[in-house]
Amino acid sequence: MRLAFMGTPGFSVPALLALHQAGHEIAAVYSQPPRPAGRGHVLTPSPVQREAERLGLPVRTPERLRRDEAEHAAFRALELDAAVVVAYGLILPAAMLDAPRRGCLNIHASLLPRWRGAAPFQAAILAGDTECGVTIMQMDPGLDTGPMLRAEAVPIGADTDATMLHDSLSALGARLIVEELAHPSTPVKQDESLATLVPKLSRADGRLDFTQPAVALDRRVRAMTPWPGASTTLDGVPLKIGRATPVAMTHRAPPGTALDDRLLIACGDGALRLDRLQAPGRAMMEADAFLRGRAVPAGSLFT
Structure with missing residues (x-):
């Protein structure tokens, strides 16, 4: 399948590797631009960009997408079957959401509709939830509001911290997206009455x-x-x-x-x-x- 992959932090890397190892054609990898890091404030590529370059995949790092018609046209020109998005950090406009044949699929680190937003598994621990998980979602213009395709839970124990949950959910998301692309699920609409939203951590x-x-x-x-x-x-x-x-x-x-x-x-x-x-x-x-x-x-x- 011809894909674009869109992600930035280390959480996203296992999904990129899984898709590459599954034999999908990754036409482009999108990641946020290099940022200053360390005491020397040296411009440093994201974990996803570094991994994509190691794999020899083409990388695009636009600063913004919403009103960049040149980027919209470049994305359409890729003639994608689907785009996989995981912790990318930029909002995709409708012109990009609708471009791939199967649309854009998001790997979200919660059991939607609970904990939409930027820090879902941290919110699950903070609230005392006994489980979290990953939802593969068909993206729409809303914030994590699209139809759900498949989900799987992992337990939150008395000693589970966000580092542990990060690693287990990252690996789970990688497995689920490969399964979803191989065996497409019937979309299920989210129950808005159960939705919760968590803001970015500070x-x-x-x-x-x-x-x-x-x-x-x-x-x-x-x-x-x-x-x-x-x-x-x-x-x-x-x-x-x-x-x-x-x-x-x-x-x-x-x-x-x-x-x-x-x-x-x-x-x-x-x-x-x-x-x-x-x-x-x-x-x-x-x-x-x-x-x-x-x-x-x-x-x-x-x-």
Whole structure:
């Protein structure tokens, strides 16, 4: 099948590889343009662009698409059977959505219609969902509103963080899109009454508010790993929290207060044991290693 592939981050790479290995003709790979990265702010190609170039595939990196009629014409000229879109990051206009014979298929990292938008599996962890998944969707002009073609769930365990879910959903999406192209499914309209929407994550989403219940803070730590990272402050020093454990207990201390010298922190309900931490300029480390470098006595206040 003659395809275009449209994706940008590492999450998209397994699908590109799977389609290539399945023998599809990938006429063009679209990715966002190289961005400044690192301390030197060197222009760096996206993971998808790097992988496409390694495979010898033609790459296009337009800055925008919506009003670029030259790009629309170039896309139509590819004479595609379908386009596969996964975490591309640019909105496709109707002129491009309608160009391929089978339209544009999106690999979305949630069980639609739950968690439309930019951070679906992080939202699933944050909400306490017991499962997430991948939906292959026929794209339309709306935001993740098109008909569903196939979906498969994966469990979210008590220790599942966003890094783990990212990797499992990325691999699942790669398998499902190959299956869908080989054996097309009957489209199923989404139930709008069940739709939920999640916005793009920001650094502020990682901030821990200890007035919340410990179980909610544990979910936030797991949902924000690795980016933007859960964070708090101790004596004016910002800390990132890489892993934590909620503890069911009754206490009288104000939220944010250390209840012992082993990083057990009072919450609005219960307490949160900080298991992995990172201080500025240091690597993420286990709590024991952190405490060998800095004592945190009972009564210390995290804000």
